Amino acid sequence: DTGVSQDPRHKITKRGQNVTFRCDPISEHNRLYWYRQTLGQGPEFLTYFQNEAQLEKSRLLSDRFSAERPKGSFSTLEIQRTEQGDSAMYLCASSLGTAGNTIYFGEGSWLTVV
Amino acid sequence: EDQVTQSPEALRLQEGESSSLNCSYTVSGLRGLFWYRQDPGKGPEFLFTLYSAGEEKEKERLKATLTKKESFLHITAPKPEDSATYLCAVQAGGAATTSGTYKYIFGTGTRLKVLA
Numbered sequence: 001d002t003g004v005s006q007d008p009r010h011k012i013t014k015r016g017q018n019v020t021f022r023c024d025p026i027s028e029h030n031r032l033y034w035y036r037q038t039l040g041q042g043p044e045f046l047t048y049f050q051n052e053a054q055l056e057k058s059r060l061l062s063d064r065f066s067a068e069r070p071k072g073s074f075s076t077l078e079i080q081r082t083e084q085g086d087s088a089m090y091l092c093a094s095s096l097g098t099a100g101n102t103i104y105f106g107e108g109s110w111l112t113v114v
Numbered sequence: 115e116d117q118v119t120q121s122p123e124a125l126r127l128q129e130g131e132s133s134s135l136n137c138s139y140t141v142s143g144l145r146g147l148f149w150y151r152q153d154p155g156k157g158p159e160f161l162f163t164l165y166s167a168g169e170e171k172e173k174e175r176l177k178a179t180l181t182k183k184e185s186f187l188h189i190t191a192p193k194p195e196d197s198a199t200y201l202c203a204v205q206a207g208g209a210a211t212t213s214g215t216y217k218y219i220f221g222t223g224t225r226l227k228v229l230a
Contacts (some may be wrong), residue, residue: 041222042201043158044220049146089155091157099205100158100165102148103218104160105150105157105159105160106155108156108157110157
């Protein structure tokens with residue numbers, strides 16, 4: 001069990017640029033989640049996949065955000081035309097597909113928009 | 115509305131000074147309550163899952179308990195390496211999303227500092 005892996009760990013980008021984050025979940029987990037966390041706050045839900053299907057998106061996820069999980073394994077989160085308000089840590093998590101199951105987080109990807 | 119509130123926001127303890135962190139929740143149909151530890155700049159690290167009132171889990175100096183309205187994380191004789199933010203989350207059975215997923219709702223955490 002190698003845990004949830006995220007890449008890159010840190011990204012500094014200029015406002016208006018596009019950025020993409022990658023997440024590799026725990027191998028047997030069919031559910032994958034993206035969260036966003038800012039300083040002093042708990043993680044906020046962005047979106048969720050069961051296998052390759054994106055089943056839920058938060059109102060926080062504007063049209064500039066898109067997530068994919070093409071083969072039900074790794075996932076990508078793309079932010080287009082970044083804004084300074086997008087600066088945060090983007091967390092990926094995965095779990096098995098039953099209610100009450102623990103979600104396991106990766107180390108996160110820090111985004112700074114300058 | 116489903117809600118998770120953690121208290122205190124911050125806590126400073128002397129090494130060896132035991133204390134408790136609180137997580138109170140208002141949800142429809144608790145599916146699970148989760149405790150995580152988060153170090154600065156890192157993702158949350160899983161500690162415990164609790165499912166029903168009266169349940170307790172222990173790991174080293176940490177013990178988590180659950181009632182129908184709140185959970186406590188008891189820290190016995192803490193050490194400086196226990197310094198971190200402790201997050202509580204619940205999965206609510208009544209808050210099914212349109213996909214049928216039961217959301218995980220996080221509190222804002224308790225920042226614990228243990229002084230040597």
